[in-house]
Structure formats: structure tokens, C-alpha cells
């Protein structure tokens with residue numbers, strides 16, 4: 600089978616904001632890339648739309664929220680991310696719409712990132728493996744909210760407290776997308792990415808996947824992507840440019 604090469608992502612930026620539906624989303628696709636970028640001195644912040652409180656069958660949602668927020672904060676710290684926001688929206692039943700766009704636009708205006716990262720929001724992961732509703736709602740809202748954030752007259756009420764519009768986002772990057780055409784070499788930070796996923800211990804145990812091995816799981820995807828970049832390990836992203844004509 601032919602291997603479709605990936606184009607290297609630009610690294611001439613300073614600040615990224617990652618907005619994903621659940622604690623653990625970053626770690627299943629992008630933590631090693633984040634570790635690479637924070638290692639270059641870039642500033643990366645995380646924003647979780649939900650706290651993943653519906654994620655463990657045997658655990659009451661309120662207790663689960665505490666466990667998963669703590670795991671996410673620890674997991675972020677491993678890859679050099681010290682800011683983790685939780686928007687507290689309901690896990691499992693997120694709705695794409697103006698309220699979600701408004702909230703994410705506010706985060707973008709406060710954070711003022713160059714790059715916004717989210718997870719795959721296509722219908723599938725490629726093949727027959729279906730994506731999950733919260734991921735789709737979040738990614739679509741992120742894409743729109745980035746544009747909303749730059750428009751003074753959209754969610755204008757946010758600008759009362761000295762907050763300014765922010766139109767400086769160059770692109771939205773979605774990891775794990777079957778439409779990915781770009782990638783980043785994560786060979787040097789692969790182990791850090793594994794440790795970051797392993798920090799979600801209670802969640803992984805709660806899934807009840809027998810013999811789940813974080814390293815093995817990440818190695819599979821990492822190697823495939825690495826091949827497309829000509830390196831040992833890589834992470835792939837679909838790029839949505841926010842500029843005109845590029």
C-alpha cells in the first residue's frame with residue numbers, strides 16, 4: 600500500500616489553546632506533540648468542555664468529575680501545560696450551537712492563541728469506527744467560535760469587562776482526523792506522551808478494557824504517522840486555515 604506523506608506543521612508560533620470535549624482526549628492523540636511544543640518554550644493551555652463525569656460506569660458523576668479533573672491536571676503537567684480550564688458542560692449530551700460557541704469564543708478571547716487545537720470532529724475515525732457526539736459538537740463549535748472571537752459584534756456582551764476581540768488565530772488543527780494531511784515528529788517526546796495518558800489511571804481502569812496498554816496503543820498510531828513523516832513516531836492533524844486564500 601502506498602503511504603501518503605504528511606506535510607510538517609509550522610512551528611513559528613508562540614501560543615496554542617487546546618479545546619476538547621473530555622479529559623483524556625488530548626492524551627489519546629496529541630499529548631506527545633504538546634510536550635514537543637512546550638519543550639520548545641511555547642505556551643500551551645488546555646480547556647475541557649466537560650469534565651468527563653459520565654465516563655466511568657461504576658462511578659457516580661460527581662465523584663467521577665473530581666477524579667477526572669485531578670487526573671487531567673496531573674496529565675497536563677507532565678507535558679508542560681499548567682493552565683487547565685473546565686467549562687463544566689454536561690458530558691455525553693453536548694450540543695453544538697450558539698451557547699457552546701459563545702463560551703468557547705470567550706475562552707479564545709481571553710487566551711489570545713495563535714493556534715487552536717481540537718480533536719477529530721469528522722463522523723468517523725476513518726473506516727467504520729464512529730466518532731462520538733461530544734467530539735463532533737465540540738470541534739464544530741471550536742471552528743466557529745474562533746471566527747466569532749474575532750468579530751466585535753458577535754457575543755458583544757463579552758467585551759464589557761475590557762475583553763477585546765481576538766482575530767489572531769492562524770489555524771485550527773484537529774488531531775486524530777481521517778482527513779489529516781499534516782503532522783509533527785513526536786519521536787523525542789513519545790515517552791512523555793505515554794506518561795501523560797497513563798496519568799488517567801482511574802479512567803483507563805474504569806473502561807474495563809482488559810490488557811489495555813497505553814504505550815502499545817499510542818505506538819500503533821504513532822508509528823503509522825511517523826512513517827508518513829519519515830520519522831519513528833508522529834502525530835497527525837487536519838489543518839483548517841483561518842486566513843483568506845491560504
Ligand SMILES: [Zn+2]
Nearest residue numbers: 620621624734
Ligand atoms: Zn473524548
